[in-house]
Amino acid sequence: MIVLAGTIGAGKSSLAKALGEHLGTDVFYEAVDNNPVLDLYYQDPKKYAFLLQIYFLNKRFESIKLAYKADNNVLDRSIFEDELFLTLNYKNGNVTQTELEIYKELLANMLEELEGMPKKAPDLLVYIDVSFDTMLSRISRRGRSFEQVETAPELVDYYRQVHGEYPSWFENYNASPKIRVDGDLYDFVNYPGDLSAVFGEIDNELKRLGLL
Numbered sequence: 001m002i003v004l005a006g007t008i009g010a011g012k013s014s015l016a017k018a019l020g021e022h023l024g025t026d027v028f029y030e031a032v033d034n035n036p037v038l039d040l041y042y043q044d045p046k047k048y049a050f051l052l053q054i055y056f057l058n059k060r061f062e063s064i065k066l067a068y069k070a071d072n073n074v075l076d077r078s079i080f081e082d083e084l085f086l087t088l089n090y091k092n093g094n095v096t097q098t099e100l101e102i103y104k105e106l107l108a109n110m111l112e113e114l115e116g117m118p119k120k121a122p123d124l125l126v127y128i129d130v131s132f133d134t135m136l137s138r139i140s141r142r143g144r145s146f147e148q149v150e151t152a153p154e155l156v157d158y159y160r161q162v163h164g165e166y167p168s169w170f171e172n173y174n175a176s177p178k179i180r181v182d183g184d185l186y187d188f189v190n191y192p193g194d195l196s197a198v199f200g201e202i203d204n205e206l207k208r209l210g211l212l
Contacts, residue, residue, distance in 0.1 A: 001067050003078040006128035007163050009138035014189045016076035022199050025072040028063040042146040049094035053086045061110045068119040084169050122176040123211055130183035132163050179205050
């Protein structure tokens with residue numbers, strides 16, 4: 001099981017799809033396109049932040065349980081990143097201390113539940129590291145209306161916060177082996193040669209771990 005991680009717009013879904021095809025595995029996608037809360041959150045973060053993160057937590061718990069039961073698969077974001085976003089919303093005053101504590105307790109219970117499953121952790125985490133400018137460019141390119149800074153300039157500060165949280169998150173992640181992919185060096189969304197190079201890095205790590 002390979003888990004992809006990275007900031008908004010890093011290219012996780014694109015790489016997950018391509019990696020699934022490359023390895024011949026199932027892919028579990030983040031619940032974004034049919035998410036009934038995400039657009040509401042961008043309109044009113046203080047009202048919908050907690051609900052949004054509970055929605056994501058529930059969907060990611062469902063996905064990782066299915067993934068742990070299967071032999072080979074890719075997740076385009078996992079339960080391990082969820083707390084980063086709720087903590088950021090807490091720092092911004094969008095959730096209360098009580099909501100944060102309830103969420104952390106629920107997350108801990110879910111992670112404890114996963115300990116009893118046939119596979120107890122991902123085999124590899126692939127972190128897509130992009131610059132802030134690349135992040136903004138890819139958010140603009142994919143065109144989700146509620147994400148665009150042209151119509152909501154205040155999102156720039158939020159995106160900068162999210163981007164700034166990821167280096168320490170990746171440094172502290174210890175649930176599985178991990179590698180970093182340079183998302184500025186490799187434009188794997190638009191250039192097949194760059195995608196092949198990323199495949200090579202992942203394949204080499206899987207071979208080193210005895211998984212390929």
